[in-house]
Amino acid sequence: MISFRTVTTSIQVFLVLACTSSVFAQTPQNPTPAQIQAEFAGMTPEQVKEKVMARAAAPYHFSNTWPTNFPxxxxxxxxxxxxxxxxxxxxxxxxxxLTTKDAAETVYQFYLDACKRDSWNVRTPTEKTAKSLANTPGTTKLLMFEGNKDNRMIRVFCTQNPKTNATTLSIMWFKTGV
Incomplete structure (x- = not known):
């Protein structure tokens, strides 16, 4: 049985997306709460969630392949x-x-070296901050830095799972201006 809380949560998620997200920029104005309720009348929470997620994903491309033009x-x-x-x-x-079986420090150093070779202006955490991020007992190891070059910025995060020792790398890239 679907609870009232599930329905309410689904509607709240949609309202937040509808009122704050650029995914609805194709309409002249954001929908009113009454329009939203009318659009989802009679739908199950799962149907509401599916519709909301499809809209939220619209301006993005998802892939399992690393693009050749990534910086x-x-x-x-x-x-x-x-x-x-x-x-x-x-x-x-x-x-x-990406996820690798290699140590977080190895992956981190690979990207730090790649950025320096390619003339990115790199900023790393202070030594004190880096030590606290890398050596907090009982937590995931975290190594990070950011870099900028021209009108682009990157943020690189390497985390190592203490149970599996797998390292996850995340690189966020975005333009900072024209």
């Missing part, structure tokens, strides 16, 4: 999974992720 090279050693998403409308932005 940083793909790490290729012991990779078990790769994902990529980029905007197709609005501001240019993309996120590449």
């Amino acid at each position: 940083l090279p793909k790490y290729t050693s012991n990779v078990t999974d790769t994902r990529f998403v980029n905007s197709t409308k609005g501001p240019a932005q993309a996120t590449a992720t």
